[in-house]
Amino acid sequence: MIIVMKKNATEEQTENVIKWIESVGYKTHLSPGVEQTIIGAVGDNRGKEHLKFVESLSGVEKTIPILKPYKLASREVKEGNTVIRAGNIEIGGPEFIVIAGPCSIESAEQMMESAFIVKKGGANIIRGGAFKPRTSPYSFQGMEEEGLKLLRRAGDKTGMPIITEVLNTSDVDLVEEYTDILQIGARNVQNFALLKKVGKAKKPVLLKRGMMTTIEELLMSAEYILSSGNDDVILCERGIRTFETATRNTLDLSAVPVLNELTHLPVIVDPSHAAGHWKYILPLTKGALAVGADGVMIEVHPEPEKAVSDGMQSLKPERFYDLMEEIRKLEKLIRTEMKVTA
Numbered sequence: 001m002i003i004v005m006k007k008n009a010t011e012e013q014t015e016n017v018i019k020w021i022e023s024v025g026y027k028t029h030l031s032p033g034v035e036q037t038i039i040g041a042v043g044d045n046r047g048k049e050h051l052k053f054v055e056s057l058s059g060v061e062k063t064i065p066i067l068k069p070y071k072l073a074s075r076e077v078k079e080g081n082t083v084i085r086a087g088n089i090e091i092g093g094p095e096f097i098v099i100a101g102p103c104s105i106e107s108a109e110q111m112m113e114s115a116f117i118v119k120k121g122g123a124n125i126i127r128g129g130a131f132k133p134r135t136s137p138y139s140f141q142g143m144e145e146e147g148l149k150l151l152r153r154a155g156d157k158t159g160m161p162i163i164t165e166v167l168n169t170s171d172v173d174l175v176e177e178y179t180d181i182l183q184i185g186a187r188n189v190q191n192f193a194l195l196k197k198v199g200k201a202k203k204p205v206l207l208k209r210g211m212m213t214t215i216e217e218l219l220m221s222a223e224y225i226l227s228s229g230n231d232d233v234i235l236c237e238r239g240i241r242t243f244e245t246a247t248r249n250t251l252d253l254s255a256v257p258v259l260n261e262l263t264h265l266p267v268i269v270d271p272s273h274a275a276g277h278w279k280y281i282l283p284l285t286k287g288a289l290a291v292g293a294d295g296v297m298i299e300v301h302p303e304p305e306k307a308v309s310d311g312m313q314s315l316k317p318e319r320f321y322d323l324m325e326e327i328r329k330l331e332k333l334i335r336t337e338m339k340v341t342a
């Protein structure tokens, strides 16, 4: 339920309303507006009958039910966009954010080299997998903590924030110690125990859409993280399974404007895992920018032919530099154009 406070409501009245809502078993989410303060009351239905009486408290103008099944993720609760900070980078702000790096962290040299390549190209955040979700148990599973250390060092040396995936609830504390952003991969999008656990973390979470999750299910997964106390969730479209086999997955670019309509959370696109081939990364990145994504996540490797995972979809350094040049040009063009038409 959304509680709209009167224009002249005092801080004390707002505080009283919050206390009262919490006393009947709901969590509150405060959105102090310029004109009016809005309080979101979120919880299961057990206190519903009690909650109705909030209308009689002083300072309350009206109550509106939240119609969407996801509450905290919804624009009904928060109209403005959420901007998430990682180091000195803002995701969801005016800049189109590029997260880049290898699929897997393979060695000290490979990680450091990758980090300097993505920095040189003008990326904002470095990626690298230390815990790898692989289809085959015989495939490389990741360097685990050793890899986290290498990624951390690469982040510190370049002065860039880092992101890496966590697969298990038991590893969340460890991964959080090293990384600036926690990634929940496509295969774990409905691992509810893991979502609740990263919801307790103090670092932002990038949540990838699963291969078979609907947009609403993705938002419900985000809701698990938000309702566990972590406000900093970034959504990521990374391709879904369809009948098409020409690409690894089918990039659902329409998810971007749909999500932008439904949620205040930032939305990024991963063209690498969607397409599965390096040659489609540039056009799909342009598409992501044009449809209103807040950024992209791209796999880059110093020598893709030697990569232990996802070599085919990884960009060589030169190709990455070319992509960045084109994307920054297009970004400028779109932003200038938008200013002109605004």
Ligand code: PEP
Pocket: 103, 129, 133, 165, 184, 185, 186, 187, 208, 238, 270, 273
């Ligand atoms: C990844 O980003 O390393 C990854 C495994 O991606 P996804 O979860 O989208 O398959």
Ligand code: MN
Pocket: 103, 104, 273, 299, 309, 310
């Ligand atoms: Mn990969």
